[in-house]
Amino acid sequence: MAFRSVFDLEAIKSEFENAGISTNFIPLIWKHVLRNPNCELDQVPSLPSAAYPLLVSKFKSSTSTLHSVVESIDNVTTKLLVKLQTRSFVEAVIMRYDTRLGKYAGKPRPGGQRATLCISSQVGCKMGCKFCATGSMGFKSNLSxxxxxxxxxxxxxxxxxxxxxxxxxGEPLNNYASIVQAVQIMTGFPFNLSTRKITISTVGIVHAIKKLHSDLPNVNLAVSLHAPIHEIRCQIMPAARAFPLDKLMETLQVYQKNSKQKIFIEYIMLDGVNDEEWHAHQLGKLLETLRVVVNLIPFNPIGSLSHFRTSNELNVLKFQKILRGFYNIRTTVRKQMGQDISGACGQLVVNSSDKHSSGSSETVADIEDIRS
Structure with missing residues (x-):
């Protein structure tokens, strides 16, 4: 029998309601599990007696297990390989930052240590982006x-x-209901994460973007644009054929009007494909009516899966200078973390044979930095 995760909110709410148990006990169960990972649910204190047989027979504190942990030589990046009860695997990456080190925008940065978790929403991905290792897996399943x-x-x-x-x-907005529910759990008791510290990235699923703000207000939206012209997008992102660039831009205009929030634009720099000066001008014209932060992402090698090459540093800086100077668009360059453990952007992939798997540039590692 397959058990449900105790964090599958709709499932446990339904079971409690059918049994006449108050759903107010659910956050208390989560609090105990958060403090005692992998505990037995009959160990949760102070529940009605009817709750225990229901929990033990249908739910587990965790339906997944931590299969392996790989640390990067950068000493701040950790990749987690998580095994689901279906025996499939997903990866998550922890990236740690110390804001007291160095400067930001020429000024000392207050604060201290913080950590960002890059999280998976699907096993594999059906988008098939040609520069992304996950796309080579194909789509396997949605996560609950x-x-x-x-x-x-x-x-x-x-x-x-x-x-x-x-x-x-995975493509988060292709698993929309689970994403919405997961974010609502993460931002409620006992996790209490701020909605402003959660970012959802998408290749541009237009119909889902249209309802995202009403379902998850204040959550950050990041769009994997990667090319300023629809034809180029389709060449490197086959799924873009279903979401024409003009329709996507119209949707982002409406989203921003309703949300009053910046939109983060992700743009992977591919040598000779989308990194020339005229591409930068096209991108600037495309985005100049939106409030955006463009994050230029150096391409991460993925072995034999791709023939792409990383743009050289000079081209990246020229690209950044054009967007800033001609179009007044804030543009950052992502600092790479975890490349050596295949934990950097575009490198997450699991297959059966490998379970372990300068100048004036503003270099940014953490999502909090580009949000400010």
């Missing part, structure tokens, strides 16, 4: 809300997670 939240539980054993970015395996 509980399986998504369990990644946060596993990661919390290593670091105090302050930010969550849905930039791991």
């Amino acid at each position: 809300a509980g399986e998504i939240v369990e990644q946060l539980i596993h990661a919390s054993c290593f670091s105090n997670i302050r930010n969550v970015v849905f930039m791991g395996m």
Whole structure:
């Protein structure tokens, strides 16, 4: 018999309501599990007697297990390989930052240590982006809300997670209901994450973006644009054919009008494909009526899966200078973390044979930095 995660909110609410048990006990169960990962649910104190046989027979504190942990040589990045009860695997990446080190925008940065968790929403991905290792897996399955939240539980054993970015395996908005439910759990008691510290990344699922703000107000939206022209997008992102660029831009205009929030634009720099000066001008014209932060992402090698090459540093800086100078668009360059453990952007992939798997540039590692 397959058990449900105790963090699958709709499932446990339904069972409690049918049994006449108050759903007010659910957050108290979560609080105990958060403090005691992998505990037996009959150990949760102060519940009605009818709750215990129901919990033990149908739910587990965690339906997934931490299969392996790999540390990067950078000493701040940790990749978690999580095994689901279906025997499939997903990956999550913890990235740690110390804001007291160095400067930001030329000024000392107050604060202290913080950690961001890059979380997966699907096993594999059906988008098939040609520069992304996860796309080579194809789509296997959606994660439940509980399986998504369990990644946060596993990661919390290593670091105090302050930010969550849905930039791991899968297209989050193709698993919309589970994402919404998982975020609602993460931002409620006992997790209490701020909605402003959660970012959902998408290739541009137009119909889902249209309802995202009403379902998850104040959550950050990041759009994987990667090209300023629809034809180029379709070449490197086959799924973009279903979401024409003009329709996507119209949707983002409405989203921003309703949300009053910046939109983060992710743009992977591919040598000779989308990194030339005229691409930068096209991108600037495309975005100049929106309030955005463009994050230029150096391409991460994925072995034999791709023929792409990383843009050289000079081209990246020229690209950034054009967007800033001509179009007054804030543009950052993502600092790479975890490349050596295949934990960087676009490198997350699981297969059966590998279970372990300068100048004036503003270089940014953490989502909090580009939000400010």
